Amino acid sequence: MKDKYELTSPNMILAFISATFGLMNFSAACLTLANDSLIAIGIIRMLLGVVLFICAWINLLRGNIDGNLNLIYAVCFGLFSGGNMILTVISRTLHMEFAPVIYGLLQIFAGAFIGCLLPALRNVPFYSWLKYLCSVLGLLFFGFGDFFWNSNITYYGGWCFLLFTLLSLYGGISSILPGLPQGKSLKQILHASKSL
Amino acid sequence: MTGKNSIASPDGALSFIFFIFGSLSWYCATFTLDIGSLFTAGFIEIVLGLGTLSASLINVIKGKARANINLLATFLLGFFPGIDHVSMAICGYYGISFSFRIFGLMYILGAIFCFAVMLRRYDRPLYRQAGTLGISLGLFFIGLGECTNLKLLNQIGGWCMLLFAFEMFYFGLSILYEDYGLALRQGASLKERLEQKHER
Numbered sequence: 001m002k003d004k005y006e007l008t009s010p011n012m013i014l015a016f017i018s019a020t021f022g023l024m025n026f027s028a029a030c031l032t033l034a035n036d037s038l039i040a041i042g043i044i045r046m047l048l049g050v051v052l053f054i055c056a057w058i059n060l061l062r063g064n065i066d067g068n069l070n071l072i073y074a075v076c077f078g079l080f081s082g083g084n085m086i087l088t089v090i091s092r093t094l095h096m097e098f099a100p101v102i103y104g105l106l107q108i109f110a111g112a113f114i115g116c117l118l119p120a121l122r123n124v125p126f127y128s129w130l131k132y133l134c135s136v137l138g139l140l141f142f143g144f145g146d147f148f149w150n151s152n153i154t155y156y157g158g159w160c161f162l163l164f165t166l167l168s169l170y171g172g173i174s175s176i177l178p179g180l181p182q183g184k185s186l187k188q189i190l191h192a193s194k195s196l
Numbered sequence: 197m198t199g200k201n202s203i204a205s206p207d208g209a210l211s212f213i214f215f216i217f218g219s220l221s222w223y224c225a226t227f228t229l230d231i232g233s234l235f236t237a238g239f240i241e242i243v244l245g246l247g248t249l250s251a252s253l254i255n256v257i258k259g260k261a262r263a264n265i266n267l268l269a270t271f272l273l274g275f276f277p278g279i280d281h282v283s284m285a286i287c288g289y290y291g292i293s294f295s296f297r298i299f300g301l302m303y304i305l306g307a308i309f310c311f312a313v314m315l316r317r318y319d320r321p322l323y324r325q326a327g328t329l330g331i332s333l334g335l336f337f338i339g340l341g342e343c344t345n346l347k348l349l350n351q352i353g354g355w356c357m358l359l360f361a362f363e364m365f366y367f368g369l370s371i372l373y374e375d376y377g378l379a380l381r382q383g384a385s386l387k388e389r390l391e392q393k394h395e396r
Contacts, residue, residue, distance in 0.1 A: 098232025
């Protein structure tokens with residue numbers, strides 16, 4: 001007798017990884033970290049980025065189009081940031097000339113792309129939409145901070161990422177406890193405000 | 197949204213990564229970068245190249261003809277420039293002389309393939325054909341710049357790559373909007389425009 005296999009939804013681990021990325025971004029922007037902490041964060045990011053990539057693959061194989069968004073997040077939060085953090089520490093240690101401008105530019109472009117996608121995500125629960133908005137603002141603040149070499153701008157991005165972490169946490173817990181209230185979607189809220 | 201037997205298309209995310217590749221190529225070809233930034237760009241290109249390789253494989257499994265073009269773009273925009281930039285940075289750091297002519301020749305070869313793809317896309321929206329023309333011209337000028345060591349040619353190629361990056365930005369958004377149930381304007385194709393002109 002043959003057993004039927006089905007790919008399991010990786011949504012819980014995706015939420016956990018997103019929350020971890022957000023928390024690491026917050027700590028890198030709002031707390032003063034030494035070189036060893038930075039390189040540890042960089043390596044963890046790269047590894048989590050690879051796991052997020054595999055989860056995105058699983059979602060795509062399951063026929064879930066959210067896999068595309070997961071893949072974009074794996075690139076922005078895992079591979080870009082991890083690589084940048086590792087190279088920042090290496091350049092400091094080797095006294096190599098290094099400007100984070102190129103990385104800032106990439107973050108601005110990524111923020112603009114996800115920002116333009118926000119109207120299409122009107123059917124997801126509002127807290128989830130807010131999570132995407134926080135990631136866009138965080139990416140833009142981080143991008144402009146790196147582009148202009150101004151840590152004050154990055155600091156605001158850190159707080160956006162803390163909110164992103166909390167909302168990802170709620171999303172992750174919701175996939176463990178399906179009974180938790182999800183609230184209305186942006187479309188429903190806009191529809192309700194129009195009918196008032 | 198979730199089908200048990202159908203694999204979702206990774207084209208939205210692929211377009212986003214190709215948009216990042218285009219932006220990186222523009223930035224590296226147009227401006228003079230320090231060693232660290234060159235190394236970062238090369239490193240990101242190689243890592244993202246692995247990402248597009250895996251996403252292109254999904255298109256191969258799905259049986260899409262576009263998978264071949266995705267794989268071609270993975271090599272031309274991910275692995276070749278990545279290795280090019282990393283070797284540039286390492287040679288610059290240690291003061292070793294290194295000829296980039298071989299990379300230039302590979303870019304020119306890739307440009308010919310991309311030009312053929314552009315000709316094939318005459319029935320696609322015009323902005324898509326313009327973007328493909330952008331990448332073929334971009335690769336050609338960057339290749340020529342690498343072969344002749346002329347920065348001006350590289351810069352011309354860089355601006356052509358920015359055209360390709362914008363095409364990928366809009367195309368990626370169009371796919372994702374369609375997936376989520378909305379449609380963005382695509383415009384007429386060159387074929388349709390020519391037909392309309394003949395009718396008049």
